[in-house]
Amino acid sequence: MGDTCTRGCSFCAVKTARLPPPLDPAEPKRVAEAIAAWGLNYVVLTSVNRDDLPDQGSGHFAETVSHLKRMMPKILVECLTPDFRGNGELIDFVARSGIDVFAHNIETVERLQGRVRDHRAGFKQSLGVLQRAKKAVPTILTKTSIMLGVGETAADVRATIKDVYAAGVDIITFGQYLRPSPAHMALDRYVPPEEFDQWKKEAEEAGFLYVASGPLVRSSYKAGELFIEGAIKKRKAAAEATTLQ
Numbered sequence: 001m002g003d004t005c006t007r008g009c010s011f012c013a014v015k016t017a018r019l020p021p022p023l024d025p026a027e028p029k030r031v032a033e034a035i036a037a038w039g040l041n042y043v044v045l046t047s048v049n050r051d052d053l054p055d056q057g058s059g060h061f062a063e064t065v066s067h068l069k070r071m072m073p074k075i076l077v078e079c080l081t082p083d084f085r086g087n088g089e090l091i092d093f094v095a096r097s098g099i100d101v102f103a104h105n106i107e108t109v110e111r112l113q114g115r116v117r118d119h120r121a122g123f124k125q126s127l128g129v130l131q132r133a134k135k136a137v138p139t140i141l142t143k144t145s146i147m148l149g150v151g152e153t154a155a156d157v158r159a160t161i162k163d164v165y166a167a168g169v170d171i172i173t174f175g176q177y178l179r180p181s182p183a184h185m186a187l188d189r190y191v192p193p194e195e196f197d198q199w200k201k202e203a204e205e206a207g208f209l210y211v212a213s214g215p216l217v218r219s220s221y222k223a224g225e226l227f228i229e230g231a232i233k234k235r236k237a238a239a240e241a242t243t244l245q
Contacts, residue, residue, distance in 0.1 A: 001027070001057045005048035007082075007118035011107070011147065013180035019052050028060055032067035035075070042229050043068070044103075044220040046080035051120065056082065058090040062097035069098045076100045076229055078143070080219060086125045088132050095136040100232050101171075102133040103143040105219055106164065109156035116150055116185065127167045134168045139235065141209070141228060143171035145219035148196070150177050151188040157199060165206045171228065174199050174213040191215065 004020035005012070035043050045064055050057040061079050068077055078101035084090040095102050108116040110123040130142045144164060148157070164172055174196060179187045193215065200213035210227050 001047045001050050001060055003048070006051040007049040007120060009107070009117045009121070010185035011116055011150070011177060011180075013184065014048060020048070020050065023050075023053070023057070023060060028064035029067050031064050032071055035068060036071045040075065042076045042078070042225045044078045044080055044225070046220075047082065049082040049118075051085065055093075056084045056087065056090055058084055058093050061094045065094075065097040065099055076232055078103055078220075078225075078228070080104070081129075083121060083126055083129050085120065086128055091129055091132040092136040095133040095140060099140065101141045101143055101228060102130070102137075103145075103171075103219060104129045104133075105145045106160070107145070108147055108150055109152045109160045110163070111156055112151055116147075123163075127163065130164075130169050131167050141170045141232065142168065143173075143219075143228075144169055145173040145175065147177040148174055148191045148199075149187055149189050150185065158202065161199070161203050161206050165203075165208060170209040172203055172208050172211055173217050173219055174203075174211075175217040175219075176215040 001023055002020050004015045004017045006016065006018065006020065008016045031045070045061060047057055047061070061081060065077055065079070068075055077099045079094055079099045080103040081094060083104060104126055106123060106126045113121065113123045126144070130144060133140060134142050146160060161172070176191055177187060179185065196213040196215065200211050203211040203213070209231060
C-alpha cells in the first residue's frame with residue numbers, strides 16, 4: 001500500500017504523511033503473481049497504516065490473499081496488519097479472507113505505548129484486534145511481537161506476557177530495538193541473550209504455542225514460520241480426520 005505511513009511511531013523509519021499517494025489497484029494481483037512465480041510455501045504480507053482510506057487498507061489485504069489462494073491453494077499466508085483503528089468489521093474481513101495467521105504487533109509494554117507508538121495506537125486496542133480476529137475465525141493462529149530495550153522493566157514484560165496470553169494469542173516474539181537514526185527514539189539498553197532466553201522460558205510456561213526470543217528476532221522470523229507451517233498442517237490434518245469420522 002505504498003511506502004508512506006499515516007502514523008508517526010517513534011521507533012519506525014518509514015516515511016509519514018497525512019495523505020499518502022492513492023493505492024495501486026493492480027498491486028494485489030501483481031504481488032500474488034510474484035509470490036506464485038517464486039514458488040513460496042509460506043508468505044508474510046504486511047503494510048503501512050492507511051488511516052486516510054475508508055477501509056484503512058483491509059480490502060487490499062483481502063484481495064491479495066484471494067488472488068494468492070486461487071493461484072496457490074496450498075500456500076500458507078500470514079498477514080501482519082495495522083490495527084484498522086480497532087474497527088471490528090475490517091478485522092473480521094481480513095481474518096476471514098483465507099489467511100492462516102493473523103499477526104498484529106503490540107510493539108512494547110503497556111506503560112510505554114505512548115512513548116513508542118503513534119497516539120492513535122494503543123495496548124488495549126491492539127489486544128482487541130487480536131481477540132477479534134480469533135473470535136472471527138477460532139481456528140486461525142494469532143501472533144504478536146514486542147521490542148525490548150526501550151525502557152521496560154521485568155515486571156512490565158511479565159504483565160505483558162500474561163495479558164497477551166489472556167487475549168488468546170498463540171504466538172509471541174521478542175526482539176531487540178535498534179535505533180534507525182539519531183532522530184528516532186533513543187535506545188535504553190541492549191538486552192543480554194540470557195534475558196531473552198528467560199522471556200522465552202516464561203512465555204512458553206505461560207502456554208504460548210510458539211515463542212521466538214533473541215536480539216535478532218523480528219516479527220517475521222524464519223524459524224518461527226517453519227514451526228507455524230508444521231502446526232497449521234497438523235491442525236488441518238486433524239480437522240480433516242474429524243470430518244471423515
